[in-house]
Amino acid sequence: MKCQKCDKPATFHITELTDGNPQELHLCEEHAREYLSQSGMGSAEPENMAAALAHQMAQQMAVGQTAEELARLDQQVCPFCGISFYDFRSRGRLGCPHDYTCFEAQLNPLILNIHGETEHTGKTPRLGSRASQEKTQLIRFRREMKEAVAEEDYERAGKLRDTIRRIEQGDSPEETSH
Amino acid sequence: MELNDLTQNQGQWLRGSGPQSDIVMSSRIRLARNLADFPFVGQASDVDRQRIEEVLKGAVQGIEDASRLLYIEVDDLAGVDRQFLVERHLISREHAESEGVRAVAIDGGESFSIMINEEDHLRIQVMRSGLSLDETWEEINRIDDSLESKVTYAFHDKYGYLTACPTNVGTGMRVSVMLHLPALVLTRQIEKVFRSLQKISLAVRGLYGEGSQAMGDFYQISNQITLGRSEQDLIKQVHDIVPVIIDYERQARDFLIKESPENLHDRVSRAYGILRTAQTISSEETMLLLSSVRMGVNLGLIHDLEIPLLNDLFLKTQPAHLQKLTGAELDSSDRNIERARYLRSHLHGQNEPNGPEKN
C-alpha cells in the first residue's frame, strides 16, 4: 500500500478515533510524523514535546490496522498494576515496569517510532542483573530439588538444597524483600 | 546543611567557570530510573509512594556523607522555597508543583540533585559549569552504580531501563548543554540553528521555557532519543555539536561588530545604563538587559564588570531568590522595586549618584 501523500510505501496505519467514527490513514514514516506533530502541541519543552508526541501517537496509532482490533488491544489489562492499554493511550504514561512486557505488541512500534530503534545498547545494571540471574537459578534449582525428591534421589536433592542455601545466604544486601 | 545555606552559594549552572564559559554556561546529565517492584509514580498509591520514598531515601543517603547532603521533603516546603530550587535548577517545575510524597537530595556543592517520586521514582541529575560532559557522566555513572548496589532497578533485556514514559526508555538519559547565544538571537539566525538541530534529533529549548524568546538568551541543547545508542554516543552527539554552535555565535558577534560597532556599543551601554539606574524593573527585562551587558563584557565593550558578578545577578534577581535574600514575601510590584535596588547596589559599588538621599 502506498502513502496517501506520496509514492513511498505506507508503513503507518493510523486510525483516528477522536471524532467518534474511526477514520483510517495510511502514511509513510515522514508523513506520519508530520501528521502527528501537526495535530496540535503547545509546549516548547523538548521533554514535554517528546512526551506529547508519544502520547499523541499512542492515542492515534492503531497497531493493528482496523478499529476493531484497536478496540480489542485497548481492553488488554496489565495484571500487575491494573491499567489497560487504553489508559496508557489516554494518559501517555505507563502504570508499571511490567507494562513493557504486557503491552509489548502495541508498544514496540511506538518505541520504534520515537527512537528509531527498539534495542537498548547502553549501560546495564551489574548487580541488578546478577540478582535476577540468581532468582531464575533459584527457581530452577528448587524445581530440580522437588523432582529429585520425587525420584527419591536424596543425594542429589541434598546437594541442590545446599546450593540453594548458599545462594540465599550469599544473596546481595538488598534482601529478597520483593 | 540547610536550604538557606544555598543562598550563599553560586548556582552551579551560573558559576561561569570552565572551558568556553563565555558561551557555554553549564553541562548537565540526568538519568531516569525506577524500582522494579513498584508501580510507576503516576499509578502508585499513597502507601506505595511512601514506601518508594523510604527505600530511596535510605539508598540516597548512602551515597555521600549525610552532613553534606541536603534531604528535603518537597511537600513540606513553602511555595517560595520550591520556586527557589526551581530557579537553581535543582528540581523541575513539575516536581515543585505536583502533589504527594516526594523529595529531593542535593549535595552541598550543588553538583548533583536527586529527585524522588517525580515522573519516575528517581531522577538523578549532575551539573557542571562550562563544557564538561565527560566529567559529568563519570560522576552520574558513579552515583547510579552506588544506588544500583542498594536497590533493584526496573530493567528489561531488550528495552533497557524502564521509564513511565516510553520517550525516556533505554538509557533514561538526557544530556544537555546550556548556551548563551545573544548574537544569534539579535541577528535572527537562532531559528535556523534550531531547525538544523532538530534534523539530527537534538532538541533546543529556552531557559525556563516560557514565551518564544528564551529568558536572557539562554538555550539548552539536548538529545531527544534515549534508546538504541550507548550513553557515550549520546554524549558525543551533544558534545560534537557545541563547538559548531559556539562558532556560529562568534561569527554572529563578529558580524554585529563589523556591521555597526556604534549600534552594538550603544545597545550594550544603554542596557548597562538602565540596569544601573532603574527604580523598578521586571524579571524579564532584567534578563534581557543582563544578556546584552554580558555580551558587552565578553566583547570588551564594558570594562568595569566581571562575568561572575553578572552570572550571579541572573540568578539573584529571580523572584524567589529576591525574596529569600530580603527575607520577606514580596508581591510582584514590590519585587520589581527590590530587584532594581539590588541591581543598583551591585552594579554601582559604593557611589549611587542618583539616589534620593543625595540632592
Ligand SMILES: [Zn+2]
Ligand atoms: Zn508520504
Ligand SMILES: [Zn+2]
Ligand atoms: Zn502494569
